Amino acid sequence: MLIVQKFGGTSVGDLDRIQNVANRVSETKKAGHDVVIVVSAMSGETNKLVRYAEHFSPNPSKAEMDMLLSSGERVTASLLSIALNEMGHIACAMTGRKAGIVTDTAHTKARIENINPKIMKSAIKDGKIIVVAGFQGVNENGDVTTLGRGGSDLSAVAIAGALKADLCEIYTDVSGIYTTDPRIEPKAKKLNKISYDEMLELASLGAKVLQNRSVELAKKLNVNLVTRTSFSHEEGTLITKEENIMEKPLVSGIALDKNQARISLVGVKDRPGIASDIFTKLSNSDVNIDMIIQNKAHDGTTNIDFTVPTNEINDAKAVVDTFVESGDISADSYNDKICKVSVVGVGMKSHSGVAARAFSTMAEENININMISTSEIKISMVIDEKYAELAVRSLHNAYELDK
């Protein structure tokens, strides 16, 4: 097999851990696999460099930030390659440039445009272990770029796609994806397999492990992703396409998002295009709308409720205020003491009654549901924040996810 293994900052957090990673890579190579390694900067290094830059400027120039921040991954890649060579392997460290990772010119948040895997392929053919500095590429001007938060995961997935690797293993300090947050429900179980779409819906469970950008890229490139821990040999969770999952569970997991606020607009004037007008302006202000409910009031006006991430309340309020001032909206109110609980599972596509069970479970616990939204594979409910944990545990139990 050809396996891409990505080791995050905590996995390479100090010299002993880098040696530990070298040992793991060595095992994989000795088992007869071809391996391409992608590494992050040693944990704390990137933050240190950001602090250094901020010492000089509150808004440091972006091309310089990329030259600065890309150095951390180069250090880790060189050290791991040195360790592997010392162990008798033939390893070679590669920068993003050498690995053929070409990005657009958006410094500090570049997008990978394509990967030219020629040099990597030839090194693999020669039996070499490739160690790529993650998080970075090179743009058309020949300048180094970085890929933003979670960038090393993106490097790994893109490389796995370009090389048509059998597996792309993402090593972190978390052992995989669980049916729900084990800190809320200790009976939560690790999932063996999950589809890309489920993973995207369960983002709140996986956020510490995998960003949606990486899952989306894996889905697009059809890369089999595994998240697992570098601190033990415990099996992780495979994230793959739905067709690869034989036995589809009704429900895979329960996600909780406390980072949501509800905005209520009362007495919205009933003229054509007003809702479109409001939401277009919110979008232009980079406010991310999640759920929306619209009700006609008895006086002919409309009430609109929607949710936004908590840290975007102020931006949203600034937009709403202009409509209040113009008289298009008579009143607005904001509530950040809410949360969103979601039941996710590909199985619900072909089974009925999943939603009904969620609602009755809430009713049994006397939890009032404020808003509901559903998709093919998800039921989301907005409830008062104080019921968050109770709701998660009740739903986890109702769908027997501990079994």
Add this chain to the structure above:
Amino acid sequence: MLIVQKFGGTSVGDLDRIQNVANRVSETKKAGHDVVIVVSAMSGETNKLVRYAEHFSPNPSKAEMDMLLSSGERVTASLLSIALNEMGHIACAMTGRKAGIVTDTAHTKARIENINPKIMKSAIKDGKIIVVAGFQGVNENGDVTTLGRGGSDLSAVAIAGALKADLCEIYTDVSGIYTTDPRIEPKAKKLNKISYDEMLELASLGAKVLQNRSVELAKKLNVNLVTRTSFSHEEGTLITKEENIMEKPLVSGIALDKNQARISLVGVKDRPGIASDIFTKLSNSDVNIDMIIQNKAHDGTTNIDFTVPTNEINDAKAVVDTFVESGDISADSYNDKICKVSVVGVGMKSHSGVAARAFSTMAEENININMISTSEIKISMVIDEKYAELAVRSLHNAYELDK
């Protein structure tokens, strides 16, 4: 003027010092000059990375070492550029690659083959301050290389040559070149100007400031070098071609080299080619011979005395032993309690009596001269190490260098 300024590790040793460098660069730019800056890694960084590598391997792979070590200069260059941008300048950080520095493929001790100054020239034309990461280039395979010890000075001199800069200022924690080591003779005076050749002969005075490789390159490229300190605005020492020095002093300085050992070979068989044989084998063992004296003894054999750097005694002894074993040499002895004192000055080319004064000064102090060698601009004497400081002070006084 176009000025290349190079700041060494101690000058950029912490964030406040980097800001101090930014202030200096800003002054130069505001005075109406074009500036290209070359920076080293923050002091201690390169050593830290070397220690990291040695944690994994006593003999780390060289291409990886280059990728590892080149990161330190990139960090400094980015930070300085960020600081300059914040001060309202338009600065851009460049790696060795971006600056067009092409080297051979000898990782960790690469030689600069050529510089393509196109990108730098265009940036200067746009009024930008260029900040180049020193110590590094790129080889024909596109891999980063490093230039070995003193590499950032070489980068600066080579860039100054390629851009035909008016000046190349090397900033360190030392304020210039002195007539002799001020720790030995407190009356030592800083030299305003000195020729390349004098500087090369005075290496022991300048070693802390400038390596001979850089002076040789400056001579070859006809670059006006200035060594000065970044910690004050004190003028430094200009190292330039002899024709630029109007008033040529008889003697410019007194150099002392305690790092020399004398090897005496007694009863060397008098057959053709034996001396050549001995010195060829020493050279093959990378032993650097400095001075040689050969005397016929009354029994027809020859005595050969020569000096080598102290840390090469063992290598030299290994070679000599083979000749002793074969009977070509009857006895050998080693003395590392010697030193070499040199009187250097371009003026002695056209004046007689300079050497005579050196010998009589030694005689007045009852210092026995073991070996003598002279060149057009230098008189070197090997004496007992215990007289080293006395000899330096006496010669400094005899040539009135404190005046």
